[in-house]
Amino acid sequence: MPEGLFSPARLAVPGVPADRLSAALVRVLPTTRLRLSLADSREAAFAAARNETRADGTEVWHRAFTHEDLARADDPVFAMAMVQHEFALAVRAGACFPVEVPLVGGGGGFCIDAAGHVLTNYHLVAGEIERLGRQAGVLGVEQPCLGVRAEVARLGADGRWALLPAERVWLVSNPPASRAIQDLGNGRGELREDWALLRVEPSPQAALTLAARPAVVGEPVWMAGFPLRSARPAATRAALDYDDADGSLRVSHGQVTALGDDDSFVSDLDGSMGSSGSPVFDAHGEVIGVFSRVAGNGPRNAFEYGGTPRVHVGVRGSLMGMGAGGGWL
Incomplete structure (x- = not known):
């Protein structure tokens, strides 16, 4: 079932209860x-x-x-x-x-500990990295964000989760720009070490478990995030029983189709604009990757599934890159 963006009630992530998933995910938004x-x-x-x-x-x-x-x-x-x-x-x-x-944009991230550390994409906070002069790479140094907002989930009296503005957001760690974006020449670049570590207050009420292993070709995977918009054919959506993306929490299911040479991997998971920073889970409910980019025509995937393989940054490589593998893996 590669196609489909489902609510957590319709498609569960194995080993991750819906409430824990909702509590751990964070929306990362620009002030652009x-x-x-x-x-x-x-x-x-x-x-x-x-x-x-x-x-x-x-x-x-x-x-x-x-x-x-x-x-x-x-x-x-x-x-x-x-x-x-x-x-x-x-x-x-x-x-x-x-x-x-x-700008109607943004993406996601997810909490990895009780202190409120949130793993997300470099490209979602690239403007803040430049503003703070961190292009050479900074590890473990907190600086308050002005150009990045976040929303943290809180459980309401009605039993529903709602995303509320975080009071504070700090940028903690990021790789050098030269490693985050590979220069392909002629003004072109490709996202590579596309990770960044934030800290938010108040802390999310749950954290996700990180896998200490790389992805394996053929293994099943699930992705959860906040795709912003899509315009899939009504007949297709009706047949598969899912709604167009609208910025709410959605889950997709697919498999790993290829491995990169830098701890990245490729999948056939469904998604749309706004899926950046979404955690990718294995069959045990552990996070093995973070969605980074599509390899192909991204806007096309908003209208029809297929033809746009998704490239994910490996969690193990990201945390080792920030010198924190022993703390979270």
């Missing part, structure tokens, strides 16, 4: 704002792209679109991608450009 404008040509739009960081830590992405893009606002394929999604929403709302809007 988008400054959207119109340009006379594609070249001018490309030249206008830049990023800035305000004094309060808010990252602002300046992005321009062409007048031809205005006509694409109702195209679901165009509007699915990050930034294009926000542009399409602004066009539909009748915005007058330039306009500033929040």
